[in-house]
Amino acid sequence: MSELINNREVDVQEQTRRQKMLKEIIKELHAGKSVEEVKARFEEAVGDVTVAEISAMEHSLMMEEGIPVSEVQRLCSVHTAIFKGSIEEIHRSSRPEEQPGHPVHTFKLENREIEKLVNFCLELHKDKFRKSDDEGIIFKLLEDLNLLLDIDKHFSRKENLLFPYLEKYGIYGPTKVMWGVDDGIRSMIKEAKILLSANTGTQEEVTAVLELIIKEVNEMVFKEENILLPMALDKLTEDEWVKIARESGMIGFCLTAPEKEWVPERAPEPQDAEMQDQKSVETPQGFIRFETGILSVQQLELIMNHLPVDLTFIDENDVVRYFSHGKERIFARTKAVIGRTVQNCHPPQSVHVVEKLLEDFKAGRKDAEDFWIQIKDKFIYIRYFAVRDGEGRYMGTLEFTQNIAPIRALEGQKRILSE
Numbered sequence: 001m002s003e004l005i006n007n008r009e010v011d012v013q014e015q016t017r018r019q020k021m022l023k024e025i026i027k028e029l030h031a032g033k034s035v036e037e038v039k040a041r042f043e044e045a046v047g048d049v050t051v052a053e054i055s056a057m058e059h060s061l062m063m064e065e066g067i068p069v070s071e072v073q074r075l076c077s078v079h080t081a082i083f084k085g086s087i088e089e090i091h092r093s094s095r096p097e098e099q100p101g102h103p104v105h106t107f108k109l110e111n112r113e114i115e116k117l118v119n120f121c122l123e124l125h126k127d128k129f130r131k132s133d134d135e136g137i138i139f140k141l142l143e144d145l146n147l148l149l150d151i152d153k154h155f156s157r158k159e160n161l162l163f164p165y166l167e168k169y170g171i172y173g174p175t176k177v178m179w180g181v182d183d184g185i186r187s188m189i190k191e192a193k194i195l196l197s198a199n200t201g202t203q204e205e206v207t208a209v210l211e212l213i214i215k216e217v218n219e220m221v222f223k224e225e226n227i228l229l230p231m232a233l234d235k236l237t238e239d240e241w242v243k244i245a246r247e248s249g250m251i252g253f254c255l256t257a258p259e260k261e262w263v264p265e266r267a268p269e270p271q272d273a274e275m276q277d278q279k280s281v282e283t284p285q286g287f288i289r290f291e292t293g294i295l296s297v298q299q300l301e302l303i304m305n306h307l308p309v310d311l312t313f314i315d316e317n318d319v320v321r322y323f324s325h326g327k328e329r330i331f332a333r334t335k336a337v338i339g340r341t342v343q344n345c346h347p348p349q350s351v352h353v354v355e356k357l358l359e360d361f362k363a364g365r366k367d368a369e370d371f372w373i374q375i376k377d378k379f380i381y382i383r384y385f386a387v388r389d390g391e392g393r394y395m396g397t398l399e400f401t402q403n404i405a406p407i408r409a410l411e412g413q414k415r416i417l418s419e
Contacts, residue, residue, distance in 0.1 A: 101262025103244045110154050111221045113255035118214045126210040145193050154254035155182040161244045164336040169235045180348045188213045247334040312399040314342045361386035362394050379405040
């Protein structure tokens with residue numbers, strides 16, 4: 001036992017020494033030393049360093065040493081260049097989820113950036129705003145909130161890639177609850193932006209919203225890393241993680257990105273599954289005969305993906321069976337949604353709308369329904385059509401989504417080809 005105690009004391013001393021050394025190096029950079037000068041000293045004195053140590057050091061620099069956030073941000077690019085080699089040389093864990101590119105590693109990597117943004121930048125600027133609401137600090141807060149909106153990609157990967165696999169294992173409750181909280185955070189960020197941009201909120205009102213954002217984001221990070229991700233690691237197979245990793249780029253990453261593609265040491269997918277994918281995508285065989293012609297599978301898929309709209313089809317049991325994947329989809333879709341019920345593909349707050357629409361279609365009360373929303377510079381026209389067979393039986397629903405902003409902007413007429 002005494003040996004263990006002594007070892008712990010040695011570890012603490014070593015961590016303290018390393019933290020002290022890292023802070024000294026950053027302060028030397030701050031004082032004007034060159035990257036090469038500091039890098040040489042760093043390699044000689046510190047050796048390998050973990051991302052967690054860098055994060056702790058940055059926190060210490062701001063909170064204990066009083067170095068302004070803006071200065072630490074300026075130094076980030078410099079010390080990243082210094083630490084890069086060492087980070088890459090960290091002894092790789094044999095656990096896949098701790099290797100760069102694994103979805104869990106990426107989620108945690110993003111969480112460190114999110115924590116820095118809300119706990120350092122947003123917290124600091126919020127405190128300043130509480131004392132003075134001048135234009136400069138409002139601009140800083142809007143900058144922070146614009147960056148924080150990137151959290152939508154982090155949440156979307158959970159909701160559209162990770163949750164479907166958990167549902168395969170019968171896990172529904174935690175995912176629905178978490179999705180609802182995600183939406184709440186999204187809404188709060190937008191609300192804070194509106195209050196600040198339109199100058200409609202008092203300092204107390206804005207501060208209260210910002211404090212709630214910081215609290216909810218931190219709690220979500222804790223829930224993800226202590227509940228969601230461990231639960232997912234316990235259930236999902238390595239092949240499923242590989243598929244999530246491959247599709248993650250379709251949605252995008254929050255504030256950072258995986259250092260590299262994750263390639264498990266063993267074969268990531270059964271050979272027959274890989275061959276099946278190749279058959280369906282690369283060498284489609286056969287033709288489909290329609291009442292008005294014949295198309296090969298390849299021709300049909302190319303046509304669907306060249307339409308200037310996004311299509312999604314759910315069958316009569318509300319299960320997603322198909323979506324087109326053109327170059328610029330408006331709403332994220334990943335292959336993980338195939339085979340998932342449409343109710344589980346929508347935020348809990350809007351599921352009742354989907355349910356009502358499907359009830360009307362199935363009962364024959366409606367054949368179509370339209371919605372339209374403005375998102376930044378896009379005017380999104382969303383149409384739903386009940387798909388029925390020749391005898392009028394409900395066979396499913398087709399979702400049709402299009403950005404019609406360019407069409408609405410048309411004026412006059414065009415009768416000849418332009419160069």
